[in-house]
Amino acid sequence: MDQEPSLRTSVAGIELLHPIMNASGFLGYSKEHIRRLASYGFSAIVTKTITPYPKKGYDPPIIIALSNGGLLNAVGLENPGKECINEMVEEAKKLGIPIIISVGGATEEEFAEVAEEAELRGATAIELNLSCPHAKGYGIEIGMDPQKVFSVVKNVASVTKIPVIAKLGLSDKVLESAGKALEAGASGLTLINTIKAMAIDIYSLKPILTNVFGGLSGPPIHPIAVRVVYEVYREYKADIIGCGGVTKWEDVAEFVVAGARAVEVGTAIIFSTTQHKFVEEMLDSLRNWLKMLGFKGIEEVVGIAQKI
Numbered sequence: 574m575d576q577e578p579s580l581r582t583s584v585a586g587i588e589l590l591h592p593i594m595n596a597s598g599f600l601g602y603s604k605e606h607i608r609r610l611a612s613y614g615f616s617a618i619v620t621k622t623i624t625p626y627p628k629k630g631y632d633p634p635i636i637i638a639l640s641n642g643g644l645l646n647a648v649g650l651e652n653p654g655k656e657c658i659n660e661m662v663e664e665a666k667k668l669g670i671p672i673i674i675s676v677g678g679a680t681e682e683e684f685a686e687v688a689e690e691a692e693l694r695g696a697t698a699i700e701l702n703l704s705c706p707h708a709k710g711y712g713i714e715i716g717m718d719p720q721k722v723f724s725v726v727k728n729v730a731s732v733t734k735i736p737v738i739a740k741l742g743l744s745d746k747v748l749e750s751a752g753k754a755l756e757a758g759a760s761g762l763t764l765i766n767t768i769k770a771m772a773i774d775i776y777s778l779k780p781i782l783t784n785v786f787g788g789l790s791g792p793p794i795h796p797i798a799v800r801v802v803y804e805v806y807r808e809y810k811a812d813i814i815g816c817g818g819v820t821k822w823e824d825v826a827e828f829v830v831a832g833a834r835a836v837e838v839g840t841a842i843i844f845s846t847t848q849h850k851f852v853e854e855m856l857d858s859l860r861n862w863l864k865m866l867g868f869k870g871i872e873e874v875v876g877i878a879q880k881i
């Protein structure tokens with residue numbers, strides 16, 4: 574009998590049963606959230622971005638569902654602060670699932686403070702959020718400046734031994750920032766975050782989000798994310814987690830052949846009505862696809878679109 578193709582993969586030194594994890598920001602700041610995300614079948618859990626101290630978000634409206642299938646949000650990195658890390662890591666350990674703490678900060682010291690707490694509590698890895706497009710001072714202002722990326726990553730990598738993944742967003746400097754993150758000691762890159770965007774109410778004649786600008790996610794950003802993954806992999810052959818607009822197995826496959834070793838799913842979790850099945854369904858289809866093409870495992874096709 575033919576053996577089923579393997580979906581096992583590893584990224585930034587993290588061994589994964591399959592390539593599909595959740596993206597940061599979709600649940601993920603309490604132990605109940607960890608249980609819920611694990612029940613959806615993700616191979617690792619990424620938490621909401623955690624800052625050293627509790628952070629209040631923006632006033633509503635903070636999320637808009639768009640008619641093109643996209644989502645516009647300006648949550649503002651609301652989170653309870655680093656105290657919540659312990660219970661989340663404990664829960665993930667009980668469930669035997671790798672946990673990646675998404676780390677945020679307004680200064681190099683704040684990033685390091687949360688990263689140290691994550692390591693102390695036993696987290697599997699850290700994902701540095703260097704790319705939020707709507708929390709002033711906390712995200713893309715860092716990610717679009719390759720020198721700042723270098724110093725934040727270097728500083729965190731010097732105080733922790735667990736893998737550091739740099740999450741970068743869309744900017745003219747994304748290729749350069751990716752290179753600087755790797756040079757500074759990042760074991761992997763998550764590409765990309767939401768893209769700065771806005772929506773206007775044409776009757777009140779005002780921007781809809783209280784924050785005016787938000788981050789666009791979901792299917793509309795997928796081709797952009799694929800392009801970034803493809804270009805960064807072509808340049809550095811780095812360990813990459815593709816993120817942006819994954820709603821079906823074909824999107825996962827596309828990210829992998831562009832150069833990603835794993836993917837993160839965000840907006841699709843909100844829109845799905847079958848959260849408990851959709852990861853499993855994507856995995857079945859990915860196995861069938863690999864079998865049809867004659868591959869033994871998903872790792873064989875990472876970045877293969879670059880060679881053809």
Ligand SMILES: Cc1cc2nc3c(=O)[nH]c(=O)nc-3n(C[C@H](O)[C@H](O)[C@H](O)COP(=O)(O)O)c2cc1C
Pocket residue numbers: 596597598599621622636644646648650675702705740765766767789790791792794816817818819837838839840841
């Ligand atoms: C409501 C919401 C909250 C988010 N919160 C975070 C966050 O805390 N940290 C982060 O790095 N990204 C955050 N993101 C971005 C996602 O992790 C992801 O990069 C983006 O949504 C693209 O993936 P998707 O199209 O699958 O949603 C958030 C996105 C949304 C829509």
